[in-house]
Amino acid sequence: MDATERPVADLPAQRDGQEVIHLDRVEKVFEVRRRAGLLRREKREVRAVDGLSFSVGRGEVVGFVGPNGAGKSTTIKMLTGILTPSAGTLRVAGVEPARDRARLARRIGVVFGQRTTLWWDLPLLDSYQLIHRMYRVPDARYRENLDRCVELLGLGDLLDVPVRQLSLGQRMRGDIAAALLHDPEVLYLDEPTIGLDVVSKANVRHFLADLNAERGTTVLLTTHDLTDIEQLCRRVMVIDHGRLMYDGEVAGLHRIAEVERTLVVDLATEMAPIALESARTVKVEGPRQWLAFPAGQPAAPIVAEIAAGWPLVDLSLREPDIEDVISLMYAGRSAG
Amino acid sequence: MAHGPGRAALYAAVAAKGFRRYATYRAATLAGIFTNTVFGVILAQTYLALWAERPGLGGYDQAQALTFVWIGQSLHMAVAAMGGGSEEELMERIRSGDIAVDLYRPVDLQLWWLAQDAGRACFQLFARGALPLAFGALVFDLALPASPGTWIAFLTAVALGLLVSFGIRYLVALSAFWLLDGAGVGQLAWLVGMFFSGMMLPLNVFPGLLGEVARVLPWSSILQLPADVLLGVHTGTGLLGVYAFQLAWAAALLAAGRALQSLATRRVVVQGG
Structure with a gap:
């Protein structure tokens, strides 16, 4: 499916048939205990996500932005099944994430920019071999995906290098490849360009745009960097205090605030x-x-x-x- | 969680990577071998003085007591008696929130870390076990068995002891989900483990109730029982009894680990953005 050819105006229709991510009034409430005296502790509820509803169609690249503490990461964690929502329903690729975490894991790819899925002490290739087994990727498919990532992300010289010796940009490219070896339908990217230099940022953006165009991978992109959004997404969701403040075309955001x-x-x-x-x-x-x-x-x-x-x-x-x-x-x- | 041959191959690969990770740090390993050897010499001299004063203490003669010292030193790192096991990494991952990465993988968290720890323990058993023991055997008069059967029985008991040791350390690591900083619990666990495994003194030295209690606690599976198997204390049905005891503790601890794990992943917040 070629997502880039589809006009933005078709979005609602496309959501009916083949939505990949669906949230309906999802809430996540944390209980925070605070000292309120020598021994007394006060319980306080923090609503990290407060009645969030949206859906994402197959092949969309959607920007998911908001300030620190807006509820982005909490939402992503619920979408991977790591956190259970306090209320509401949530489905990804037809699976309820928290209930069926392991099954969902085979169908999604996750890149947390500030964490790594790679094994620190081992050469990059070792991590890929483990992922190959972990996700039971057929040998031919694994080889094809690895070759493609190595070529497009420029990892050729890095495969034998222990991860701890990679620069931040190299490590990030390594992590993106790691998230794609098992052909995920949905890719969550949490700050994939954080801390990268201008050239590395551009490389990562190019790669993601190509991935979406060629494979139709659905991408949910969390970022602080609005240039990521401008260059990759046509739809953007702005979240603050756990609520959706804006959901629509990136162009529409310009009418509200010139970026x-x-x-x-x-x-x-x-x-x-x-x-x-x-x-x-x-x-x-x-x-x-x-x-x-x-x-x-x-x-x-x-x-x-x-x-x-x-x-x-x-x-x-x-x-x-x-x-x-x-x-x-x-x-x-x-x-x- | 799906099992089967594919999964077994995965966890075997994880164990192999665990082995390789530790094999990467050669200088640290050499320094560790040196430390274990020096510590073994100091402890051996202490035991010599003790057994000269009280011959036959705990039913061991001098050579058996010295053998116990060197077995202790050679298992020290493998069972992570004073830390250095995979649980430290797991605890740090829980504290920093990196555990999120482990949780979204299609693997079982406990089996994953067990495999990783098994790889680590294998490396430590060879690197930091075999060499100090060889040194001890050269310099001191040890009561090492000649029969390969006894060695095989001993290594089996060591493997089961490692399972028990992991079971305890996994529970300690998971406490970090609630405490966030599990260092205190970790230190307490090492102290208790050092004493009750026999790392300081063989458990059969302790008289009365203390000795009785120490011998039925899980830690006795880690050093005391394997050492006694090597020294030929347990043979025949006695040996099967040792294995049954170790297996029972391993099963109980791993089951407790599973229960705690599902509780932890269900209700606890994953740290960090």
């Missing part, structure tokens, strides 16, 4: 604000200038233009953060 990247350039001398078609200069401070441009747009042409016309000394790129968007959303609501 922009910021280029910070250091010029050789103090100059008048840089005037460009593709970016607007938002701030000037001595020889340093800040230029904002839409996050969906590549930075390279803008950089080239500045380098050609101005005495450029140094530059850095600030990615838009979901916190910015959420605060704009709240601002928009209270104003309207």
